[in-house]
Amino acid sequence: MKPQDTLHFSYQALRAYPGRTALILLAMCIGVAAIILLTSLGEGARLYVIGQFQGLGSNLLIVLPGRSETTGGAPPMLGTTPRDLTLDDALALQRSPAIKDVAPIILGAAPVAYESREREVTIMGSTPALLSARQLDLALGQSLPDTNPRVATAVCLLGETVWKELFGNRPALGAWVRIGESRFRVIGVLAGKGQSLGSDMSDMVVIPVASARNLFNAPSLFRIIVTASSQGQLPQAEQDIEQIIRQRHDGENDITIIAQDSLIGTFDNILGALTWALGGIAAISLIVAGILIMNVMLVAVSQRKAEIGLLKALGAPTSQVLRLFLTEATLLASAGGALGLVLGLSGVLVLNQAVPDFSAQPPLWALIASVLITFFTGLLFGSIPARQAARLDPVAALSGR
Amino acid sequence: MNDEPLIALRDVCRQFQVGDETVHALDHVSLDIHAGDYISVMGPSGSGKSTLLNMLGLLDQTNAGSYCFAGRELTTLPEEQRAQVRRDNIGFIFQSFHLIPRLTAAENVELPLVLTGMPASERKIKVRQALTGLGLADRADHRPAQLSGGQQQRVAIARATIMHAPLLLADEPTGNLDSHSSTEVIRILEDLNTQGITLVVVTHDTEIGKRARRRIRMVDGRVVGDDG
Structure with missing residues (x-):
């Protein structure tokens, strides 16, 4: 057949x-x-x-205080912190030619008020480098002043949501808002970036890192965000970070570097x-x-x-x-x-x-x-x-x- | 006529187990069938006449004895080769026609040719000839359900003869037909016999049985009468 x-x-x-x-x-x-x-x-x-992850920004390295002895995985939320990361540590990283941006981060929450309206908002203390490291854009106004980061200035950038909640449709540039016990002048509004790995950049207020240190009375950094000057420079940047921090921390390797690549x-x-x-x-x-x-x-x-x-x-x-x-x-x-x-x-x-x-x-x-x-x-x-x-x-x- | 028989059965036995009982459907049957014979097999039901027909048609296997087809000893032939012998040498006609209901008359007739792997164009010509020869040309595209009993049996005859098999085995070919169709079918079978085909008809209709040149009577698995 x-x-x-x-x-x-x-x-x-x-x-x-x-x-x-x-x-x-x-x-x-x-x-x-x-x-x-x-x-x-x-x-x-x-x-x-x-x-x-790619929304986080490319060529990104995150430097955390403390050393995680586990390999290949979870971010070191546990473990003791022998030595805090300081603003000076962060600034020292700028010495490496493999590193483009260094954004020290202090994170906290405080009530933000304008006239009769008040909101509890996440406050991020950082430098202008944050915007380029996290690929954030400004919708209005200008970025944080590119002056000595050790000096506190009373200016802030509002996330889009915060701006809308506090000001409605009124202009915010130049207005004074109260954050905690201090007054800050609004110099810019961030363009909506939306959710990025759980942190909603639009529901946030960014202030200079020295101001945040004063506001929360905390000398240490939450973390440092670093970008390498190129994809190929990532390993070199990682090496430089370790070396610089070790020098500054009496030869102790007490930080953890998370590369975006390995997370991905x-x-x-x-x-x-x-x-x-x-x-x-x-x-x-x-x-x-x-x-x-x-x-x-x-x-x-x-x-x-x-x-x-x-x-x-x-x-x-x-x-x-x-x-x-x-x-x-x-x-x-x-x-x-x-x-x-x-x-x-x-x-x-x-x-x-x-x-x-x-x-x-x-x-x-x-x-x-x-x-x-x-x-x-x-x-x-x-x-x-x-x-x-x-x-x-x-x-x-x-x-x- | 050739002296060598077309089929030679020697002391063929076939038993079935029915419950505790062993039924001897064929009990030491010896039989020679010559090319061109016209044989009727008669007997009461259960006498083994259908078993004999299945045995002749290589559908069943012997428990004892020997089977020769055209001088070839086929008693222990494996099923794959038995199928080939059936295909090329034996046509079957059944009481219930056994047409495949989903196929048209032409497709039913074509089936044996399809099994040989013949190209479709060649098959079409042969099927048309066969149907025309049996007065069914205008029924080629009808399905069995659209045909009368007599027409269905004619389709079955066309199928059984399409391979030009030398042996035609008919098991109660008129059992499901009225008397008019019966006569017609028997006449067609006898015509085929006249043209040289060897015809074996199992029946319990004595009128039909008597028409055969050689009449075999069976009782309890034994041949008790063989005249002609």
């Missing part, structure tokens, strides 16, 4: 039982669509998180694994669909005993009967897989339309894998009924026994 005749015969058999065929197609279709949708979500999450890498790995796991879970639904194929085909074989007996009487060898039923199963699985591909990809399209911030997209490996899995599911689970059909005794099959 020629392959095209086998295919045609199987196709006719599937057409003859539309209900049964539709049921199996639906099961395969849902299985494949599930794989595509779930892996797309996983991949979307991965791309989202990486995007968030870690999250990339974690979320990549998550996507695989989601794909695996979805693949189980394909196996379930495969078992459905097997059951429905077993029923089909027992219903079509007379036909199988006839084929044998007409001289179809066992191998030919086997091939016919395997072709049916594979046809079903492939068609179901194709439908599932269409359904899954449309689902991804709809999802992306519905949630524009989040861009789900199916990884290529998931597309290939789902197609291969459907094919082999059909072959595997079709083989048991097909074998049963092929082994039927022609005399018994002809009489429908």
Whole structure:
């Protein structure tokens, strides 16, 4: 029997039982669509998180006080701090030619008031370098004065949300706001940057680092944000930071440097694994669909005993009967897989339309894998009924026994 | 006529286990069938006549004895090769026609040719000839459900003869037909016999049985009468 005749015969058999065929197609279709949708979500999450990191600014290094002895991972929130980072430490870093911006950071919260309105806001003490390091833009006004950072000046930049809450639509430049017990003049408003790794830059007030030191009465820095002069200079910058701080800290290596690269890498790995796991879970639904194929085909074989007996009487060898039923199963699985591909990809399209911030997209490996899995599911689970059909005794099959 | 029989059965036995009982469907049956024979096999139900036909058609296997087809010893031939012998040498006619309901008359007739791997264009010509020869040309695209019993059995005959097999085995070919269609079908089969095909008909209709040149009677798995 020629392959095209086998295919045609199987196709006719599937057409003859539309209900049964539709049921199996639906099961395969849902299985494949599930794989595509779930892996797309996983991949979307991965791309989202990486995007968030890149929103932090490129070539970024974060210097934290304290040494984490654990390797390869979590930021050192735990652990003792033998020596604080100071403003002088930060300024000393500027000596390295591999370093472009150094932004010392002091973080705290204080009530910010204008006229009768008051809000509890995160206050960030830093230098003008913060804006270039975190790639922040000004919507209005000017940046912090580029003077000696050790000198406190009573000026501030408002985040967009803070500005709107305190001033409504009134102009804020030149106005005086009260932060804690002191008065600061508004010299600029930050352009909305939105969420970036949990810190909402628009719901924040930036003041000079020396002013923040006075405001919170804290001499030490929360952290230092450093940018390397280029991507290639990152290792050199990291080395320089360690060396400079060690010199200043009596030869002790008591800081932790987090490179954005390694963070991205870690999250990339974690979320990549998550996507695989989601794909695996979805693949189980394909196996379930495969078992459905097997059951429905077993029923089909027992219903079509007379036909199988006839084929044998007409001289179809066992191998030919086997091939016919395997072709049916594979046809079903492939068609179901194709439908599932269409359904899954449309689902991804709809999802992306519905949630524009989040861009789900199916990884290529998931597309290939789902197609291969459907094919082999059909072959595997079709083989048991097909074998049963092929082994039927022609005399018994002809009489429908 | 060739002296060597087309089929030679020697002491063929076939037993079935029904519950605790062993039923001897064929009990030491020896039979020579010559090319061009017209044989009827008659007997009460359960006498083993259908089993004999299945045995002749290589659908069933012997428990003892030997089977020769055109001088070839086929008793222990494996199923794959038995299928090929069936395909090329034996046509079957069944009481319930055994047409595949989803296929048209033409496609049902075509089936044995499809199994041989013959190209579609060649098949079309042969099928058309066969259907025309049996007065079914205008029914080629009808499905079995759209055909009368007599027409269905004619389609089945076209299918059984499309390979020009030398042996035609009919198991109660008129069992599901009215008397008019019965006569028609029997006449077609006898015409084929006249043209040289070897015809074996299992029936319990004595009128039809009597028409055969050689009449075999079976009781309890034994041949008790063989005249002609």
